[in-house]
Amino acid sequence: MHHFTSRDGVLHCEDVSLETIAAEVGTPVYVYSTATLTRHWGVFTGALKDAGLDATVCFATKANGNVAVLRTLADLGAGADVVSGGELFVARHAGVPADRIVFSGVGKTRDELAYALDEGIFQINVESKSELEMLDAVAREKGVKAPIAIRINPDVEAGTHEKITTGKFDNKFGIAWTQAHALYRKAAGMDGIAVKAIAMHIGSQIADLSPFDAAFGRMRDLLAILRRDGIEIERLDIGGGLGVPYDREGDPTPMPPADYARVIARNLGDLGCRLVLEPGRLITANAGVLLSRVVHRKEGATRSFLICDAGMNDLARPAMYDAFHAIEPVRAPAPGVENEHVDVVGPICESSDVFGKQRALPPMQAGDLLVFRTAGAYGATMSNMYNGRPLVPEVLVKDGEYAVVRRRPTWQEMIALESPAPWQG
Template sequence: MNHFDLIDGSLHAEQVALAEIAARIGTPFYCYSTATLVRHYTVFAHALEKAGLDATICFACKANPNVAVIRTLAELGAGADVVSEGELRQALAAGVPPGRIVFSGVGKTRGELEFAVAKGIMQINVESEPELELLSSVAAERGIRMPVSLRVNPDVDAGTHAKITTGKKENKFGIEWTRAHEVYRKARTLPGIEVVGVACHIGSQLTEVAPFREAFLRVRDLVAILRADGFDIRRLDVGGGLGVPYEDETPPHPDEYAAAIRDTLGDLGCRIVLEPGRLLVANAGILVSRVVYVKEGATRTFVIVDAAMNDLMRPALYDAHHAIEPVTAPPPGTEPVPVDVVGPVCETGDTFARQRLLPPVKAGDLLAFRTAGAYGAAMASTYNTRPLVPEVLVKGDRFAVVRARPTYEEMRALESLPDWF
């Protein structure tokens, strides 16, 4: 469910007309709905509560690191899962308590580890032996033992896109399943490490619960082995990955997901840490763009918009589908026509949809790209020297720009000429 609906023939975000926002700040822009963020978090949290799980929800900031989005979720009780110092700083700026922050990722630098240890975050999910040794050194220098979970790779196929699958043995993430116990034993000997749990994340946009169950059962087996060896395993970080409907997918309801966790891990007496990202924010955001030209090609019609692949990368990167619709509803009985919706970037890959059935549109019309709140603005770039897209947060009948569009002068101020010119 989301809160982007037609009111008197005009698409609104809650009670704010998207056309009004476009008139005020220009296009393209991202728009997020507070009501949708609240609803999605509440439904997810309620599912865990109904399942009787002792759970901590840490929003995966990589999906949408906007500080206002993180703050909205933090006020509902969410922690944060971060994968860089930048995301950690965003989470702290949004008011997330350090004790509710988990630091994941395969390539944490010494500087990032030093920053995280100094801030006293809840735990670091360690993904390799070299990282474990470096973290121990960093923590020991401060005279502390840093709480860690080792991220294990269970070699489970999530059945999703190859570029967002993370739990197979050929993926770069985590510690190989068969070596996990050995690495845990090594962790116990390091002076700066306090082993508190096991972490596991098998991928993103899962539309079936079976891979979760398979991975969780492997985690359960590992917990039994570790406890038999004297480890005090008290946290299980089961990651995120529950999918959302972009087109015709039917992902499991959070109730079904929570039941899978309860059935496989619920009797172990561990706090469950979850890292949902896409599930919370994808349907809470849209990208609004304006038609620049309608161009008749030799074999097809191109609708050229002012948004581009640098603003919404998912179609070019994953061949991802985003529903597209006019911001102003067409007259009743209007017949859709097949068009290619493309951007202005000088790449053939700058294509949002091919032969998509849309009502006829003309230059100046506004189009909305649905389910763009996750991995939209987060993956944006300034390719072709295009300014980053502004982001807007709506609450009821109010909206605020929560990331401004930089001016060309501001972009150029980040560069300089060397003194030999």
């Protein structure tokens, strides 16, 4: 469920017209609904509670790192799953308590690990032997013990896009589950390490619950082995990955959080461990849209094009993953108007700058507004300034108010970090 609905023929976010936002903020612009964020958080955490699960839920910051969005979730009790020192800084700046932050990612640097220890975060998810040794050295230098999980790679096919699958042996993530036992024994003997958890994450946009069943089984087996060795595990970090509907015909329907919670409870609920979960897309995807304006209508030799002011630099998912986003006009057509099939494209000088081919839309002309649905996750966080285009602004709506929570930079700000070389005068 989301809170983007049509009123008097005009699409609104909660009680604010998207036409108003476009006129006052400009386009392209991301628009997020506080009510949807709140509802999705409540549905997810409520499902865990109803299943009798003792869980800490840390929002995956990579899905949407806007400070106002993170603060909204932090005020609801969310922690943060971060994958860089920069994301850790943003999460702390947004008000996420350090004791609700998990640091994941395969390439943590020495400086990032030191920063995480200085902040006193909840858990560091170690992904390699070399990272474990680096973290041990940094922690001993600081006279502390680093609270860790070792992320295992369970070699489970998640049934999702190959670029967002993370739990197969040929992925770069985690330690092969067959090698994890030995690394845990090594970690348990290190002076700078406090073994706390087992971690796992198998991918994103997963619609079938059977991969979770398989992965949780391997986590359960490893826990039994570690306990026989006298290595105490307090918690199980099971990642995220539950899919959301993008409304493409033929796509499988993702399982609801209640079904997911029951799978967790069936596999892991009797082990006496606290659970850590890291949903991202599930919380924010349908809470946001990308609002864009048609710049030109172009009649090609074989098809018609709507050229929008949003480009693949603003929303990279279609170009990067062949991802589908529902596209619809902000203003509803007059009764009886028939749809036509058009290609919806952006202004970037790349043939991959296509949002949708042969989409059924009412006739639209230059100046008309449209939205790309389900854009609140991996939209603004993946945006960039390719082709010299400023970063897209972000707007947060609550009831009948809206606020610009990331403004559009000026051209001068785009080059503020650059300078000529000394010999260029």
